Amino acid sequence: MTAGRPGTSGAAAAPKGGPPGGRGRRLIPAYLATGGRERPRGTAGFDRLTLLVATDQQPPELDFGPEHRRLWTLLRPGALTVVECAAHLGLPVSATVFLAADLVGGGHLLARSPVPKAEEIDRTLIERLLVGLRALP
Amino acid sequence: MDSVPSPEPATAPAAEPRPGQVRYLPATGQTLMKLIITGPFGVGKTTLIRTLSEIPTLHTEEVMTRSSVGHDDLKGLPEKATTTVAVDFGRLTVPGDLVLYLFGTPGQERFFPLWQDIARGALGALVMADTRRLADSFPVMDMVEEEGLPYAVAVNRFPGAPAHSDDTLRKHLDLAPQTPLVQCDARNRRDSIGTLIALAEHVLTRLPEDD
Ligand SMILES: Nc1nc2c(ncn2[C@@H]2O[C@H](COP(=O)(O)OP(=O)(O)O)[C@@H](O)[C@H]2O)c(=O)[nH]1
Ligand SMILES: [Mg+2]
Numbered sequence: 001m002t003a004g005r006p007g008t009s010g011a012a013a014a015p016k017g018g019p020p021g022g023r024g025r026r027l028i029p030a031y032l033a034t035g036g037r038e039r040p041r042g043t044a045g046f047d048r049l050t051l052l053v054a055t056d057q058q059p060p061e062l063d064f065g066p067e068h069r070r071l072w073t074l075l076r077p078g079a080l081t082v083v084e085c086a087a088h089l090g091l092p093v094s095a096t097v098f099l100a101a102d103l104v105g106g107g108h109l110l111a112r113s114p115v116p117k118a119e120e121i122d123r124t125l126i127e128r129l130l131v132g133l134r135a136l137p
Numbered sequence: 138m139d140s141v142p143s144p145e146p147a148t149a150p151a152a153e154p155r156p157g158q159v160r161y162l163p164a165t166g167q168t169l170m171k172l173i174i175t176g177p178f179g180v181g182k183t184t185l186i187r188t189l190s191e192i193p194t195l196h197t198e199e200v201m202t203r204s205s206v207g208h209d210d211l212k213g214l215p216e217k218a219t220t221t222v223a224v225d226f227g228r229l230t231v232p233g234d235l236v237l238y239l240f241g242t243p244g245q246e247r248f249f250p251l252w253q254d255i256a257r258g259a260l261g262a263l264v265m266a267d268t269r270r271l272a273d274s275f276p277v278m279d280m281v282e283e284e285g286l287p288y289a290v291a292v293n294r295f296p297g298a299p300a301h302s303d304d305t306l307r308k309h310l311d312l313a314p315q316t317p318l319v320q321c322d323a324r325n326r327r328d329s330i331g332t333l334i335a336l337a338e339h340v341l342t343r344l345p346e347d348d
Contacts, residue, residue, distance in 0.1 A: 047257070048240075049171060051162065070153070074154065074159070078161025078162065078163075078164070079164040081162070081169065081238070083197060083238070084195060086197045087195035092197065093197050094200065114165075114167055114169045115169050115170065116170065121260065121344070122344060123346070125168075126260075126340050126344060128233050128235065129231060129235055129260075130334065130337050130338065131233060133231055133334050135232045136330055
């Protein structure tokens with residue numbers, strides 16, 4: 001083989017610097033520190049492509065901080081994914097998930113996951129994708 | 138700017154998105170799918186995403202995992218304990234109510250945990266390569282293979298870069314016979330759509346026949 005790529009069995013692909021999680025403190029930015037409520041609450045199942053939609057229940061100022069209200073306000077006109085909300089608000093994805101989970105818990109947002117699960121990725125779906133890609137202008 | 142770790146911790150910038158600037162999605166009826174656009178710094182990831190995206194490309198500041206930061210540097214310097222890295226993404230709605238999210242993920246090995254987190258649930262990856270430094274894409278291909286993601290290789294043609302046949306490139310990249318290789322100009326929309334078609338065709342070949 002004349003190719004230059006080293007074998008894939010070695011350390012080349014291993015993440016550097018030890019196991020994830022590690023020791024030490026996790027720094028919590030100020031906007032995540034809320035009145036003593038425990039976190040994370042109900043963030044399981046959220047990811048970058050979770051679709052968020054505002055309900056007409058505005059989050060009361062007493063229960064929610066300004067970051068929660070920024071997220072709800074952003075979503076008033078229509079639906080966006082978590083990652084788009086994070087980008088528009090200038091927040092990390094993880095922070096956006098915390099905010100969204102709180103707002104879903106309070107009935108101020110609805111969250112859906114319109115992402116096919118691994119077992120739903122089948123030939124029919126990919127063929128549909130190919131037809132769509134070939135039809136793009 | 139993707140792939141360049143910034144020393145700033147991710148804090149919320151003040152500016153709110155201007156009205157009309159945000160492109161909303163329908164609340165129902167669409168299927169969302171994720172594709173990873175990866176490769177070494179400067180290979181054309183952001184360019185390809187910009188070429189394809191229906192929205193101005195966005196980015197998130199992702200907080201690097203602790204494991205990627207040397208512990209010794211941290212003593213007494215908690216404000217330096219996290220680094221952030223910008224991850225670009227774009228959105229492409231495909232006829233048939235499918236919405237593709239294209240994530241430009243940094244290919245460096247030290248970003249592997251972040252890379253894995255973003256790649257989880259992705260349909261596949263496009264690994265970009267530059268003929269002037271093909272070897273820079275090797276670690277990226279290793280990461281994609283380790284993750285078990287189907288991938289295609291897009292060789293981005295830069296002006297003045299040596300031209301090679303597909304066969305030569307395949308040999309130098311040590312590609313498996315079934316891995317698609319496409320040459321493209323990431324600034325060109327048809328070329329860029331072509332790379333996604335090659336990837337989707339490859340994903341299809343890996344799926345079992347319907348009953
Ligand atoms: N000629 C040519 N230049 C390109 C192409 N793709 C990207 N570039 C240029 O290469 C530079 C790096 O591209 P960028 O997309 O930022 O790379 P990234 O780091 O992988 O996101 C930019 O100045 C682009 O304008 C291409 O296909 N052809
Ligand atoms: Mg980039």
